[in-house]
Amino acid sequence: TTMDYSTNDSKPTSEKKVVAVVGGGLVGALNACYFAKRGFQVEVFESREDIRQAKIVKGRSINLALSHRGRQALKQVGMEDTIVSKGIPMHSRMVHSLNGTQSPIPYGKKGQYILSVDRANLNKELLSAAETYPNTKLNFAHKLLDWSTETGAMTFVRAEGAKEEIQADLIVGCDGAFSAIRKQFLRQSRFNYSQTYIPHGYLELTMPPINGEFAMKPNYLHIWPRNTFMMIALPNLDKTFTCTLFMPFEEFEKVTTGDQVIKFFQKYFPDAIPLIGAEALKRDYFHLPAQAMVSVKCSPYHLGDKCVLMGDAAHAVVPFYGQGMNAGFEDCLVFNEIMDQLNEDFSAVLPEYTRVRVPDDHAIADLAMYNYVEMRAHVNSKWFLFRKYVDNFLHIIMPRTIIPLYTMVTFTRTRYHKAVKRWHWQDKVINQGLLFCAAVSVAGGSYLLVRYPPNMPNIPMEKLWPRLQALKSPF
Amino acid sequence: TTMDYSTNDSKPTSEKKVVAVVGGGLVGALNACYFAKRGFQVEVFESREDIRQAKIVKGRSINLALSHRGRQALKQVGMEDTIVSKGIPMHSRMVHSLNGTQSPIPYGKKGQYILSVDRANLNKELLSAAETYPNTKLNFAHKLLDWSTETGAMTFVRAEGAKEEIQADLIVGCDGAFSAIRKQFLRQSRFNYSQTYIPHGYLELTMPPINGEFAMKPNYLHIWPRNTFMMIALPNLDKTFTCTLFMPFEEFEKVTTGDQVIKFFQKYFPDAIPLIGAEALKRDYFHLPAQAMVSVKCSPYHLGDKCVLMGDAAHAVVPFYGQGMNAGFEDCLVFNEIMDQLNEDFSAVLPEYTRVRVPDDHAIADLAMYNYVEMRAHVNSKWFLFRKYVDNFLHIIMPRTIIPLYTMVTFTRTRYHKAVKRWHWQDKVINQGLLFCAAVSVAGGSYLLVRYPPNMPNIPMEKLWPRLQALKSPF
The missing domain is CATH 3.50.50.60 (FAD/NAD(P)-binding domain)
Incomplete structure (x- = not known):
């Protein structure tokens, strides 16, 4: 016809x-x-x-x-x-550390x-x-x-x-x-x-409701950052979560039996096993082959x-x-x-x-x-995490001058290529500022160290660290 | 069948x-x-x-x-x-400057x-x-x-x-x-x-023999570097040269008549007009459309x-x-x-x-x-030309340590990716060496300037420049 x-x-x-x-x-x-x-x-x-x-x-x-x-x-x-x-x-990412602690990291400002x-x-x-x-x-x-x-x-x-x-x-x-x-x-x-295909594939798993309620806090994008491996979970209206596991294809190939799946999850995502259910996990993991990303x-x-x-x-x-x-x-x-x-x-x-x-x-x-x-290469560098913190801080005190890239991309219609340009500019300015601060601190600190006897407070680094770790996530 | x-x-x-x-x-x-x-x-x-x-x-x-x-x-x-x-x-490039002077630049060592x-x-x-x-x-x-x-x-x-x-x-x-x-x-x-298609196209022209002999010196790759435009000529056994003109497509589109071709050549490649022949040029330029490069x-x-x-x-x-x-x-x-x-x-x-x-x-x-x-972006930078000179000089005095990239690519079977890696390493070492020399020179110079009255020789910069210019050519 x-x-x-x-x-x-x-x-x-x-x-x-x-x-x-x-x-x-x-x-x-x-x-x-x-x-x-x-x-x-x-x-x-x-x-x-x-x-x-x-x-x-x-x-x-x-x-x-x-x-x-x-x-x-x-x-x-x-x-x-x-x-x-x-x-x-989803107002925040919810970062799951290996030991099971969860730390929320807001996506932007309130609202x-x-x-x-x-x-x-x-x-x-x-x-x-x-x-x-x-x-x-x-x-x-x-x-x-x-x-x-x-x-x-x-x-x-x-x-x-x-x-x-x-x-x-x-x-x-x-x-x-x-x-x-x-x-x-x-x-x-x-x-x-x-x-361009990336070496990672992905696989989806369902986390069912528990007693008719979400198995985890619903208003978050849950994320388990593990360097080359990563899992995320997004809530659905039926109170399930859809979990997506990202992993290099060569790692997927190593996991071929239900027992290996459980072993793998025990090592990297232990808190997710009871929530997905060990039996469902063993079964659903092999439901579809890992999908490519291009x-x-x-x-x-x-x-x-x-x-x-x-x-x-x-x-x-x-x-x-x-x-x-x-x-x-x-x-x-x-x-x-x-x-x-x-x-x-x-x-x-x-x-x-x-x-x-x-x-x-x-x-x-x-x-x-x-x-x-970056997720794989820089995310464990303390400098990188420190810079993310500085950027967010500067955005709060100078909301029109310093806008985090994530905010420009996600919460504005700033043209993508302009957002990237501005990001590079901000990066230069902030790095120079930090260098200047460092120079002043060294000079001032040297002076103060001589002038006054040192009496350092006990910095709770282990409290700061989980939050810094959490910033690993690109989501 | x-x-x-x-x-x-x-x-x-x-x-x-x-x-x-x-x-x-x-x-x-x-x-x-x-x-x-x-x-x-x-x-x-x-x-x-x-x-x-x-x-x-x-x-x-x-x-x-x-x-x-x-x-x-x-x-x-x-x-x-x-x-x-x-x-x-072809032992050397032969660089044609706008005023018609020709400067040979050897491809490598003798032989x-x-x-x-x-x-x-x-x-x-x-x-x-x-x-x-x-x-x-x-x-x-x-x-x-x-x-x-x-x-x-x-x-x-x-x-x-x-x-x-x-x-x-x-x-x-x-x-x-x-x-x-x-x-x-x-x-x-x-x-x-x-x-990836580049914005340049190319077009071929023939330069006939003159009185049964090559119109230019035969054992050279002749080159007319003009930043965004460029022409090269390679000799053939029948004593002709094949000239290849490289130019952005948008420039090709501007030249639509025989007179415009002559005007264009008068501006950029005046010495080539009598060698190709004005009438042949007017005709052959339009023989084929400019070809794309991918x-x-x-x-x-x-x-x-x-x-x-x-x-x-x-x-x-x-x-x-x-x-x-x-x-x-x-x-x-x-x-x-x-x-x-x-x-x-x-x-x-x-x-x-x-x-x-x-x-x-x-x-x-x-x-x-x-x-x-690079040909378009860096070739006019004096630093770039200076560095090419330094590299060649260092190769002569340290033939096993410093090998120009062109030599590795053209005259050896060094794996291409290893040649690039070595080039980056050499680059770092040479730049650091130059920085060190500069620092020593400044320090030493300051001392000498105070110790002895200055009596500078007249450096023939205009003699050095054409040879540096010539290095523009990637060929």
Whole structure:
């Protein structure tokens, strides 16, 4: 069958142009709302079945951290309140040390928090929101076979094998880290592309409720930092926690029996064993193989005036800054702002979107990778932990001059690449300040040491240390 | 038609295994010689016609600089002397300044030189050498359609449209920067890949002989360094020079008429106009559009025990270190060494090749890119030029301790990544030494200035400067 949705000159432009959104995941569904709100004829094509009907959704992570950028993007299409009402606020990290003590580390100032949201529910809500627009059609079980960069003609294969041809004025590729749309970009000359797999994999485990209540304090992102190993847990509405274990693949390969799992947890995460349950742990650990994590960067994001990439299709990031979904949602918002500025002229909007968005997406991809590397390399250095403390302290006394990087990324819409620039500047200033303080202290201390007899207080280093240790976590 | 060349148990292993070399370019043809010499049944598949029969070979550069690594690889299959006899030695760079003065800068010590070789001739010689082995078959006009990573079954399309199925024990992907073989690697999980286009393009021009003689001194690589622009010229056996102009694409776009070409050359390369000829320049400049340059890195280089990538397919590099072909040829040599060590057991040889070769190929790709960036960013810094001078001087007085990076890369088989490591170490030592000398000089100078009245010689800075300027060139 052949459908032709292309331009019909009798209607005003924005009403008649066809926008094909490829991918009905989080970013695709949100994008459908944005384009529908503008009056375009929106066709969403998703290769899987409708997750609102499907029983099992496998693959992707179960829950995600929603923060300021994502919320602002949802707000623009009136979805913020609905989603926030089903999220669980996390005001602090809760760091689990090896001996079982738990130390909370706030994410920001009072009132600043991130939200644990259920991926499947968020996706369903966004699909349903898109469907409320009469000018939107959702096409499930449509797998992209091929598309033309010249004409925008696309061929899909349906579940039963039938082929369908569609003509779009704009193709929006939101089909994730392994994007089928992006394959055409790779055939173009002067398309820059990189995909980098990290040596770590991840695995998810469920921590059930105990007597109908959360097994741990709910309003926290729980974290067990163990250098190369790490586990985190985010709360769900059903009072379970989803635990995610990050570990090098070569370590995963060493754990092959239930008993080895228990031994491994006894060594690194002993307090989690009774909470997950030894039997469930032995079983669920082997439910799925460890999943790979990839960082994808590319440029440009557009092909002529026909196609644009957003979300993971444009920039899959490793999950160590909690910004993957937020960056993808902000893509939609930024594109929408440029559509306003340039009057929906695709031939101007698309290059401008590439120009504006590439440096920001590359910055967050690099930051997430930096956090992954840093977590292992620097996190045990006392200097690093001391500097994190100093930064937070300075932010309290000079809130406009010194803003911790985490705050800029998570609680503002400061452009990612500007946040990184400012961070480097702050870093230089603070290091110079500390050097100056150190010089003054040495000079002054030498004087005082001579002038007055020493009578040092007993500094409770062992009390300070757990809190410093806790700062290990990038989350 | 279906051919089955797969293992036949009646013959000794090395005689019966089928090695399919995909790509009949420089690295593919050399590899055919290596595998044929070992007694494998070698099938070379090249998508183009046999260049020994074809009239016009378009695309790729016309000549190349052959240096130590490439020669060592040719030597192993007895081809060094044949190729070297048809190459033109270049002992020095010849730097053309804007005012027309020419300054030679030797590549290394006396007797060290690189060779200008004709790409087409080199390719033809290697193909003919491969064909002298009775266990080698060259298949031209065979375009790879698909292949199986599981079974090694490959499907080719012939020029006339017929399909051909072939089964190989080992597939060697030598099909260049846009490798068709590599596409299967991209579909595997945990395959790291990047392709980066640089903003510069290149364009080739011919400088004809004058009165039957070379228009410029032949035993030099002529170079016109002009910061963001650059032109080089390599001599050919027919007494022409092939000039290559490197320039950002956006600058190429500004030059659209013959008169603009002449104006541009008058401004930047005035001495080249009469040598190329104004009319030829106006015409040939527009013969082909400026060509893009890409840097490709990936890892791993192998897929199970079935397939391995070599040459540009594994690591296309930008041409600013003159090592593209040399690195590709050294790939064959390194693979051959590992075949000796591990007794031709593909399941051991392939992972070992990845382990050994990836860091070296990534190092030369990075070095070539570094030279591209440096050429524009640091080359005008006096400190940089001074340091190059110091390095060369130190090499002369301490030949075993301080070896310039260019020498290690071009005139030795020091592993690329070790050369880079040593370079960083030398750099640190030399900088510290210079700092120490400066401190001693300041102290000593202050003393002398007080002790004896100053009577400074007239330093001929303007005489020293052109030679320093000349060091701009990465070639």
